[in-house]
Amino acid sequence: MSADTSSHRVPIEPQKVDAPLTQHAIFLVLTVRDSDEARAAVRAGLGSISDLVKNVSFRDLTGALSCTVGIGSDVWAAVTGQPAPGELKPFQPIVGATHTAVATSGDLLFHIRADRRDLCFELERQLLAVLGDAVDVVDETTGFRYFDTRDLLGFVDGTANPVGPAVLDSTVLTEDDGPGAGGTYVVVQKYLHPLDTWRALTTEMQEQIIGRTKADNTELDDAVDGQKSHKTLSTIVDENGEHDILRDNMPFGSPGSGEFGTYFIGYARHLWVIERMLQRMFIGDPPGLHDRLLDFSTAQTGSVFFAPSADLLDGLGDS
Template sequence: MTASSIPPLSETTVASGQPGPQPVVEQQGMAAHFIVLNIAPGAAAEETVRAFFGNAAALVRSVGRRLPELRLSMVVGIGSNAWDRLFGTPRPAHLHVFKELQGGKHRAPSTPGDLLLHIRAQTVSMCFELAMQAMRALEGAVEPVDEVHGFRYFDARSMVGFVDGTENPEGQEALEATLIGTEDPDFAGGSYVIVQKYLHDMTAWNQLPTEEQERVIGRTKHDDIELADDVKPSNSHVALNVVEDENGNELAIVRNNLPFATPSRGEYGTYFIGYARDPAVTELMLTNMFIGRPPGNYDRLLDFSVAVTGTLFFVPSQALLEALADGNPLAGDDAPDAAETAETAASTPSPVAASAAGTLQIGSLKGQPQLNRTTSSGGSAQPGSEPAP
């Protein structure tokens, strides 16, 4: 099954008894709006946001029904601080604030974000209409953090001229790579998503000859073929974004990156958005990029691309998102209190971290940095499954 033939998620068969997901593996459209928001102070704002969760799917249906062939969709994500504020415990097992990565030369910052709206369609006008209706529903309850309007660039090229997303998992493999299963049953059918905005130095990039650009990326520019292992540099973008479990299976995420640009201001960028069943898989890929594998052997593409944002969100299943309108449906009399949750979180090793000396505080996996805990991706990616620009 190819990405273009994946049916709407309402018609997709997932694991038996698993709640239907939000459209995290919906095919990439020709346009997307990426909107990051903070929740305004006060109980009224919190109530408005919860009500929006219950009505989000209806908004998509109302707008999308006008031109259903344009495949309008929206994914709603919730940040760690927002979850604690709105719903308390229990909480998704791996939801946390995005961890800043500081390498010897490049930095992946951690930036605020309570809510993510990832809106996709085949036209900008459909994205705009749904974004406008969503913001009307949230009026007075949220404050803007960032908004990026992405577009498909020719044959899915990134702003640096290479095809992006070639090795995304597809079909059932994509569902297995992105959807939480029995490892966290209360939140089954959900997902995690990390977003980053990258700005490119196109002047410096365009000064490189094509052959050198191909060595930076690890693929050919014209026909999008991965370079042979004996040619592909170890610090190429592709090489550093292949990670494996202890059995040699590559760990997958699903990326829906799009380029964006404002030529009059000389602003050219890539909006990275990666969905995963366990955010530690994406974090490991980013660790390889920014800190290096081994440390110091960082992704050379970062010499031309600067990360200016970084936020992690939990994406509830569709049923859970709607149920959250009335508060946390999983909370009960025996739910742990906030102090107990904080104590547990503090005692859990960080999946990806760097010491002040730059040494990775993570275990090892087939000779490369890896997680202290077991990662459950459920699927495998193909070589060159890179997450960022």
């Protein structure tokens, strides 16, 4: 049973963090230039996001186009003029004995999703035209849905996602959580995979590392002690129960350049849940026994954002 699953009422309209899984996505991370003019331009641009989405989605109303906007701690006050959510802060690097979760720059995140690649492309194009020289692109990753929602390692991804009313319980802040009601914390990391090395493992070894069977996605028993699987290390349970997050990871890559990876994006009502998950993965539980998946997944980026309510976002154009 998940924690905090009592009646969860959000009087403020959240962004569409629970948009359905789509065939395509763009993960766009920007920095805001250090000037009052740039911050004002960003504020106005963010206030127009909903109109941009409507204009582009009108070309195909069945295309499931959406855009979730996250704002980083360094520009939160200047862009929103609102008190910062209690846990909002820059990504904290996690240094394990073998692997490191790196921190990278990022003031704005745009998670663009649709069932058509051209809809994602057109929204990104119009968005960057609106923001102009007020921003700089630091990362642009194009993801795609791979077969039956598998990652490039061959395993089904996102199995542990909450469903139904539990999605709001796990992701969206209420007024009881302080500043940020209707919003959600967002953590992104870009991982690269050495697929040749991974594929050299037996299927049984791969399954032990992941904690699920490869063919039919059956959950394997948790290890009582010693080395734990990725599934176990990324599950956070305490005296209040299990704390879920919402993942909408996407594979990305280019066979021509030999680049293959997974773009991790996690939405959570409490940032500490994702932080603890990453600590267990990179440091280990017990310490020293890190997540063996990291031997085949190298983190290239790491950033934290807060996706404010749709109401707050729409209102930025009026400020």
